[in-house]
Amino acid sequence: MNLRQMECFLAVADELHFRRAADRLHLAPPSVSEAVAGLERSLGSRLVERTSRRVRLTPFGAEFAAAIRPPIEALHQAHRAARLRSARHRDLVVAHTPELGQLILPGLVDAWPGAAADDEARGRWRPVPMHTPEQLAAVADGEVDVGLCWSVPEQPGIASTVLGSFPLVAVLQAADPLASRHEVALTDLRTRQILITPRADNPYLESQLQADIIRAGIPRTHIEEVGRYDELAVHVATRGHVGVHPGPIALTNSLPAVVFRRIADASDGVRICAISRAEARTGSIAALVASLRSIVGSLDVDAKLT
Known part of the structure; x- marks a missing residue:
């Protein structure tokens, strides 16, 4: 059986x-x-x-x-x-995509260092790297308490909290003529070679990005995938192409030769979400989600876009 x-x-x-x-x-x-x-x-x-x-x-x-x-x-x-x-007596399992883990979990370590013996609203937690579709299945099965992921659709029985919404940005060399603008449009990039990171791990975000690219009239032959999100800025700096990526990439960039500009004609912002089973959104899980919301709310992407 x-x-x-x-x-x-x-x-x-x-x-x-x-x-x-x-x-x-x-x-x-x-x-x-x-x-x-x-x-x-x-x-x-x-x-x-x-x-x-x-x-x-x-x-x-x-x-x-x-x-x-x-x-x-x-x-x-x-x-x-x-x-x-058993939630009070075990570690909470926090699943995260690789990019969001690097961006957000250091703040959670500071905000949630561990449970005090007399604090029932807090508990120890452990991270598990996991892409979004696997997170949804693991949360539904009860194997993961909280998932940290990009935009997700509504799912029966799963509560999704939007922790923050961020713009899609163009990643440019500082010497690129487009860098002198406050915003750029995807239609400005029709003749440029565009770098993106693979989004097959999140079909919801992928479909949004592809719809925007098609609507802007950008040929598919101009789109090139770069293996990992943390490599994209390096490729822009060394090759002179344009990257397209959710705005929080600006917070992890350490290359002064690269700048970020909001994309004006993107269809919608990109959301960072926390997911859990709807009936489990109490106690330590609710407190952990509240901490994640505070951490994401403090991410100042706009300061990197000026």
Whole structure:
């Protein structure tokens, strides 16, 4: 018996669509399809009928879904309740993307050095590097208490707190003619080679950036990915290209030959968010999120854009 296979099957039973079920579980559609197929093999009978146009439960599948749903939901509820009860006696798990970990966690070390013996609202915490889709799944499963990530969409059962909103910026050589402006537009960059960091780890932020690039009429052949965010400014300084990145990069830059200018025609600001299970947003978790909000609120990106 495989619990993950049954979770995948129940998601398909609810959605009657493999891609939507995969999105709900933060998995790839082929993984969900294989999980359901494996469950069918172990049971010796078909659970779903799949065609190019529709997915529907077989009579056996509908009966099996009704039988397993209550105990699986009870198991998840018992797990969540146990984690909430144990929160006072264990380290809080704080997942973070690599970039936000470097930017924010030093401030959390100062603001949250450890729990005093008589302070029930605070507790020790430990960081775990994790990209945004994995954070969403781990928070939903109760493996992570707080996730620290870039912009995320609403998810059932997950509370998302916007800690701060920041502009998209152009990263320029100080001698670049565009550096003399207070703001630049993506449409000003149509003839330039543009450097970005990979955003496949956050499809929500990636889709926003790609929509802005397409709307500005920038050819895809002018876009080049630089492996890591902390390398982007170095590439700008040495190659004369233009970087496009969320504004907090300005706070980690140490190169005087590089400047940052707000992008005027970006569709929206980039949000830094803290995520947790909605019912867990109490006690030490609520206090930790409040500390993160204070830390992000103190980040003065605007001072680096002048």
